[in-house]
Amino acid sequence: MRLLATTIIALRALRRNKLRSALTALGIIIGVGAVITMVSIGNGAKAQVEAQVASLGRNVITILPGSATTAGARGGQGSANTLTVDDALAIQREVSGAVAVSPELRQGAQVLGNGLNWRTSVHGVAPEFTAIRAWPLAEGRLFTDAELRSAAKVAVIGTTVAKQLFPDVDPLGQNIRINNVPFQVVGVLSPKGFNFFGQDQDDCVHLPYTSFMSRVFRWRNTVNNIIVEAPSAAAMPRLQQEIADLLQQRRGGREPDFTVRNQLELAQTATETSRTMTALLGAIAGVSLLVGGIGIMNIMLVSVTERTREIGIRLAIGAHDRDIRLQFLIEAMILSMIGGAIGVLGGIGLAQTLSNLNGWPVLVSTSSITLAVGFSAFVGVAFGFYPAHKAAKLDPIDALRFE
Amino acid sequence: MSPVVQLRDIRRTYRNGELEVHAVRGISLEIHAGEFIAIMGASGSGKSTLMNTLGCLDRPTSGSYLLDGVDVASLDREARADLRNQKLGFVFQGFNLLPRTSALENVELPMLYAQNRVSSTEMKRRAMAALGIVGLAQRADHLPSQLSGGQQQRVAIARALVNEPRLLLADEPTGNLDSKTSVEVMGVFQRLNEQGITIVMVTHELDIAQYCKRILVVRDGLVVRDEPVTGRLIAAEELKKLLGAEAAAQLTSAPFGAK
Structure with a gap:
């Protein structure tokens, strides 16, 4: 060549x-x-x-309470106060396949801080909720298990609340008052944006559920719902069954007053x-x-x-x-x-x-x-x-x- | 000394569908070293086919062709390409230089396809020498578009010479040139011939053929005349005459000239 x-x-x-x-x-x-x-x-x-x-949280199982009937009017799903913190603790203790468990309690409240105030949604949760909801912190830290046990007055706030109450101050270490109870801001959640229904998910304050129940709102043991993270999408049906069995067992022979739902739809989407x-x-x-x-x-x-x-x-x-x-x-x-x-x-x-x-x-x-x-x-x-x-x-x- | 070209009963038949065209019907011919031959004939006479056969571009249907003692008929396509490269030089009517390529690179081209390639400095030296022979050493870096028709044809002649061929073939080399430039190009051929290069050219202009030494006339695929040129023209003298005539024309028109 x-x-x-x-x-x-x-x-x-x-x-x-x-x-x-x-x-x-x-x-x-x-x-x-x-x-x-x-x-x-x-x-x-x-x-x-x-x-x-993925940020919506994948492989999440949600347990909702059943419906309550008041004077003949059926209240619809979640209206009964039949789900308790004890149920959540039992799931954590006894269902081995559950990666993380957190009860969720919600109530609207006027929050004061930095001389400003803002009405927002206050959540009582366990620290595991960040993992389950795939919702990391932007800055600061999460409350600890010790703080959960001692019902410490610490709060993790969403970015909307941070912006409304602390427009030009670093919110970390600042005090906010919820129902006149002072809480120290220890962390700010990363922005999550609006959910599918147009709600601003960053407009929130998260407290240890113990503090939520004993210090702010005086709830007695009941929760809005319980969220559980499954190890994989494939493990979800079996895990759901185990949770349902456990809760039914805890209720003896009574009618089931709860629903176990999963985010299969989300996973499919x-x-x-x-x-x-x-x-x-x-x-x-x-x-x-x-x-x-x-x-x-x-x-x-x-x-x-x-x-x-x-x-x-x-x-x-x-x-x-x-x-x-x-x-x-x-x-x-x-x-x-x-x-x-x-x-x-x-x-x-x-x-x-x-x-x-x-x-x-x-x-x-x-x-x-x-x-x-x-x-x-x-x-x-x-x-x-x-x-x-x-x-x-x-x-x-x-x-x-x-x- | 054996002839450079020895054709024996060459025939070439083209098939055009059902029709058989006998372009060459039995030509025998010997060309010796140092000859300068003009092949003349009308279009369709078979002179182009004869030329293509001599140039190893076409193979005869029958007959034998010895080029410098080598039997061309038995060679395959590649061997004929090498033969063209080593023993033949081509000059075409339309110059056929590579466009947008300097005169030097055009002349170097045959050496790039040579079987025994020389170094690039040697290639350049030889190409410059060939350009010197045709008097264009000063224009080596010019592109064909920057050269006149006569100069382009001289570059083509330099390209044909660069591998020191046994035979120079020119197909109507003056066909695209005016008469004065034609005489100049014929002068180049005559000088080359005096240095011992064998030349065969096709032309249909009798006055151009007069610069050669031998004329073959081809008609209907046969050589009908083969005779030496009598009253041969010498390009250098003709050129002098032409220039003299021009000067005379200028003298006579001088009173009306711009000066």
């Missing part, structure tokens, strides 16, 4: 027609860049949606969302690749066809068929490599720029880079090589006469 000589020939041919070389590379740059940009943005969106769904996003991404990548591929193909086909005469000259003065094929192969590979490299950098750059401009998250995946570069290089080389291969087999006389 006259590899060195042919490489010189190919480089000279590329340099000779800078515009054509640039256009060919441009086809590959756009093909690769478009795929990488689209897939990066799509991947980012997908990750964000999945994170949002998450899976469904993820699947839709993946399909969308695949379609975008496919279309981008197709468009880019057709662009590369057209430029390659046209440029080789218009060079038939050149091939004729080369054949007449002693080039072998394989010299011609090798020349066009090297040209196509050089253009594919340069175009691919610029396309990767450009695609990542564009994705980052869009991300910075619009605040979209982007996620550059290696697989999309590999796919885009591989496909574009294949199209470039195949459609640069095949017509050259055909032209190389032409009679030099015919190739020279080609107009």
